[in-house]
Amino acid sequence: MTLKLLAEVSPQELLQALAELQNHMLGYVKSMSLRCVVDLGIPEAIHRRCGTATIANIEADAKVHPGKVADLQRVIELLTTSGIFTATAGAGDGDTVVYGLTTACRFLVGWCNLSPMVPFCVNPLVVSSFFSMPEWFRTEPEATGAGSLFELAHGCSQWEMVSKDARFNDVLNNSMAADSQVFLEVIIVDKGRIFRGLRSLVDVGGGNGAGTQVIAKAFPCIKCTVMDLPHVVVAGQAAARDDNLSFVAGDMFESIPSADAVLLKNILHDWGHDDCVKILQRCKEAIPARNAGGKVIIIDMVRGSANGDRKINEMEAIQNSFMMYITGVERDEIEWKRIFSDAGFSDDYKILPVLGPYSVIEIYP
Incomplete structure (x- = not known):
């Protein structure tokens, strides 16, 4: 100095x-x-x-x-x-x-318990990925075969890791389940109308179904299906407690079961633009026309709602940087709109803020 x-x-x-x-x-x-x-x-x-x-x-x-x-x-x-x-x-x-x-x-106790997210966010496999940042920024992805910080640090993607590491798989699924349960409870109280009138819904990447069970309980008339990878579905089927909840193994890049609506809860922020377009194209194929009730419900962050609040701005920036470990990204409305358009959806989408940047987005074919 x-x-x-x-x-x-x-x-x-x-x-x-x-x-x-x-x-x-x-x-x-x-x-x-x-x-x-x-x-x-x-x-x-x-x-x-x-x-x-x-x-x-x-x-x-x-x-x-x-x-x-x-x-x-x-x-x-x-x-x-x-x-x-x-x-x-x-x-x-x-x-x-x-x-x-x-x-x-x-938020770490009682019914709104997000404590299972802590062992995931502060997990050695996740945290150690960020030690590779300088090398990752200076290296062509093709040179290392590693597209993400996680891959560079561990030699495989996060999704490959959970398929062979049972403990990490449990940590990730428990984190996702806690996040889904809490926010779907809040959404049903505040924005429950988004599920009204639906006869069927597919929760893509719904993990063990904990979040989907919240919907199934609140709307027993909706036939709910959880779609996820085979090893995740097995665990979910063992824990399922609702008759109107079923599980199916699949690949969201290949096909998605038909339903009135497809739910994507914190899925698209894991993927880049082109992959998001592919996922939404499969969603579009799975739902009926808009006048028949077809829609995709996205629960994800929409950056830019802070209105000068430093804490919220910092939280959005931290979350956006955190997603780099799997080459994910948190998006603002302009970036979301570009994805919807490229996937062939109507420009007449709805963004319904739930808690600041945490929002429900409805898009229509």
């Missing part, structure tokens, strides 16, 4: 800049700490204690070794300063701190 800059910037500005840099360099410590408390069951333990707990309560519930309590407190304090836990002085004892759950942390 030059002497001129030191003279122009106040000590407080320098401190803020240094803190910002440190937060970027060590941001992974927050991620790993979050993974730690989820693995230890700490948010759920606090939730079971009616939403508050002391460090002694947490130690007992999480079965932490007594010699590590001071270290546990450091992790809890970090996640308190970063918005996961709250901390207040205990009644009648100023030395006792009582920890609670912030609104963000409540």
